[in-house]
Amino acid sequence: MNALDHTAHGHGASEGLPSALEQSHAYAHHGGRPARTEPPAVRIALTVIALAFIGLFIGLPLITVFYEALKRGWAAYVAALIEPDALAAIRLTLIVAAISVVANLIFGLVAAWAIAKFEFPGKSLLITLIDLPFSVSPVVAGLIYVLLFGAQGLFAAYLQAWDIKIIFALPGIVLATIFVTFPFVARELIPLMQEQGTSEEEAAISLGASGLSTFFRVTLPNVKWALLYGVLLCNARAMGEFGAVSVVSGHVRGLTNTMPLHIEILYNEYQFVASFAVASLLALLALVTLIAKTILEHRLAEEDR
Amino acid sequence: MTIDVVGVTKRFKTFTALDHVSLTIRSGELVALLGPSGSGKTTLLRIIAGLEWPDTGEVRFDGEDALSRSVRERNVGFVFQHYALFRHMNVFENVAFGLRVRRGADKLPEAAIRGKVNELLSLVQIDWLAERYPAQLSGGQRQRVALARALAISPRVLLLDEPFGALDAKVRKELRRWLRHLHEELPVTSVLVTHDQEEALELADRVVVMGHGRIEQVGSPAEVYDDPATAFVHDFIGETIALPGEVRGGALYFGAHALGLDPQGVADGPARILARPHDVDLADPGSTPFAGKVLAVRTFGPTRRADVELAGETGAVVVEAAVPHGQTLEPGTRVGLLPRRYKVFTSPRAT
Amino acid sequence: MSLSSSRIAFRQQSVIPGFGLTMGLTLTWLGLIVLLPLSALFIKTSELSFERFIAIVTAARTLHALQVSFGLALAAALVNVVFGAIVVWVLVRYEFPFKKGVDALIDIPFALPTAVAGIALTALYAENGWVGSLLAPLGIQVSFTPLGILVALIFIGLPFVVRTVQPVLADLDQELEEAAASLGATRTQTLIKVVLPSIWPALLTGFALAFARAVGEYGSVIFIAGNLPGVSEIAPLLIVIRLEEFRYADATAIATVMLLASFALLLVINRLQRWAELRGSRHG
Secondary structure, three states, X not given: OHHHHHHHHOOHHHHOHHHHXXXXXXXXXXXXXXXXXOOHHHHHXXXXXXXXXXXXXXXXXXXXXXXXXXXXXXXXXXXXXXXHHHHHHHHHHHXXXXXXXXXXXXXXXXXXXXXXXXXXXXXXXXXXXXXXXXXXXXXXXXXXXXXXXXXXXOOHHHHHHHOOOOOOOHHHHHHHXXXXXXXXXXXXXXXXXXXXXXXXXXXXXXOOOOHXXXXXXXXXXXXXXHHHHHHHHHHHHHHHXXXXXXXHHOOOOXXXXXXXXXXXXXXXXXXXXXXXXXXXXXXXXXXXXXXXXXXXXXXXXXXXX | OOEEEEEEEEEEOOEEEEEEEEXXXXXXXXXXXXXXXXXXXXXXXXXXXXXXXXXXXXXXXOOEXXXXXXXXXXXXXXXXXXXXXXXXXXXXXXXXXXXXOOXXXXXXXXXXXXXXXXXHHHHXXXXXXXXXXXXXXXXXXXXXXXXXXXXXXXXXXXXXXXXXXXXXXXXHHHHHHHHHHHHHHOOOEEEEEEOXXXXXHHHOOEEEEEEOOEEEEEEOHHHHHHOOOOHHHHHXXXXXXXXXXXXXXXXXXXXXXXXXXXXXXXXXXXXXXXXXXXXXXXXXXXXXXXXXXXXXXXXXXXXXXXXXXXXXXXXXXXXXXXXXXXXXXXXXXXEEEEEXXXXXXXXXXXX | OHHHHHHXXXXXXXXXXXXXXXXXXXXXXXXXXXXXXXXXXXXXXXXXXXXXXXXXXXXXXXXXXHHHXXXXXXXXXXXXXXXXXXXXXXXXXXXXXXXXXXHHHOOHHHHOOHHHHHXXXXXXXXXXXXXXXXXXXXXXXOOOOHHHHHHHHHHHHHHHHHHHHHHHHHHOOHHHHHHHHHOOOXXXXXXXXXXXXXXXXXXXXXXXHHHHHHHOOOHHHXXXXXXXXXXXXXXXXXXXXXXXOOOHHHHHHHHHHXXXXXXXXXXXXXXXXXXXXXXXXXXX
């Protein structure tokens, strides 16, 4: 209470740099300095270092994408995007992302229900296993599917007998993408649903609702923003996945090339403008994702009250 | 050490936390800053500590300017409301912190630090907890650690911000007596901030009652209770029965009736007659102008209160009166109120 | 009878339906998508003889690739801890124009596809790039050298440190610093003895997360790295190269080493997070 009070009253630090400077100026004639802040010179130096670091490693790379993409003007930019191979890559990326997001959405809801609404032994191990794909190198993620379904894979004989192609084809790309995006939806939902507990569901069921209508009328509305948040991040990663997809795709132009792979091919062929043009679409997606994420976080924080 | 606060004003944006506050705290006494939240008491404490600076005014320690020194140079022991114990240090290291951060000539040898910390831990009676971490302590124990830590630097003044605010009622009472006892053993000039009148009245040598960024009254606990200087103090400390009235030509009236009470020098105009519940007698309705119908009688534990509706000139006023032991009052009956001891204050017409 | 009683023993009884169904689906899907494919790696590795496995992972090129991946990931994580801490401090404690935008920018490495980051960093730090052209006169070449790998790994690791430490610093009780100052500590002493220990578990967790991510990173690195075997070739790239050469045994063995390292890191991170939570809880 008290701490909040003081923060609201505004210490030098939370008052804003200009006003913080002003304030410390006011202290100057007293000679004393507030307990919780640094001298103005230190403050300015740290701010400059932080901004320079962010600019150098994040800001400039982002600007570079758009600058390089538009270097030769709009015509070249648009031409690179409507070229058939680029369109095919965009189409494939959308298909892969759509399937992966839906798969992980359903899995996330199902897993979160089982984990958050019931008590059972081994729960934390299960959560760790669901998070596991986050810590696996994307290349290894691709490789394990090659080892299962590739020409020398564990299931190679069966797949050949049935004439099913997974690796170097759409199913492989989809599987690898689902793997790397596996935890996104579940990890947003599980903590939230655990925190919300089971009393609302128990109330609904005591009032005669069925399990499914309880889920759709009580649980789902309570987690909708977190769900959307998870889907958003899942989608961004699904569209942008490179390493895992690169291993399983076979890089067949116009057929098994997703947008990130198409970017690589163009880049290696020194078609920089075309490469950055496709990249700029993904960068835009990232920006949109971040803006939506900021809005959603705001919503989530509001509902958390 | 004597502390002089002279004409201190502090504004936060548009909110005036302190408005030309002046106060002298005598060496060795325990002073309580008492007031509701927003009265400026914590801000005043933080300004004395050096955690906040006033916009105008002066703070002097033993006559020397204190505002030119930062908190770490003022040598004040500050006990924070939520204790602010360092959770990564055990009790011993928390208490030793102030000694360990000393540098140069002030630096104590390890043996001296150990000796002093152990001495303090026994003083606050938690020597057996030295190896524990704050997370393993109860609220009362944390409070003792916070106090020992503040005392370790041999402070010239001990400042306590709502020291018992976070404790439950029973522990609070216990620690209160203990702190008073400690103060007698170790007479460091102490300033305590509290919103709890009972705490202030029981603990302090002198009580500073604050409201709306001003000091309303400074006095001994008996003075502020028995002889409140302002209506605010009367209202804030102890229970108060407020009777409306008006001073006309040097006499007190309720409506058209002369009250026969002493206006206590209050100028003509609307007035409030304030009294402690036990200083108001129930009387025959014909014997006093303050007469009305009993609306309801409520009982809380040993005390009973009656809501009495007085028919005033500007409409009905409901007054809460104490019902003495052994007396019964039925709702609906008429009863008179007769203040024995009271204080008269001018009142804005709205009330 | 025995079935139902064992189910009751397995979980506490609940009026909420669907445990069997959702748990079954969860385990099946987890098994099919994650566990089965991961076990394929171990099955394939077990087909190798131990000597063969050792020979592959101790081959000069493999060792060097692992060294590059782990060494530079470590260096990048260290850089990120130092600068990430400064970034967090500035974002939490100071005000400056466009602070919200700068804060949002921190998440770009999470959202920007690695391939896009890779080509952008390469262009930026190449000899004719905006930053590279400034460094070239100083004799510093970034793109197509191990330094370039470091730049890419710093890029992808930064948000892990910042987003782990930021909430902890924001929640830090201001009274702690005031208490330290009132006890006579200088600002530097307060920062080192009070603030740093309070955010230390979060910093370590952020470090471990950034390191874990950087070890396996592929997309943002391969463009800027130059990929010279023995110099700037990372382990994930070597796996891809071995796969393209149809040397599955080699790819599998290297991948196993990488995967085991990830598991070990995951364990460490879990421990750290639990510690950070304990330390972070306000009243213990």
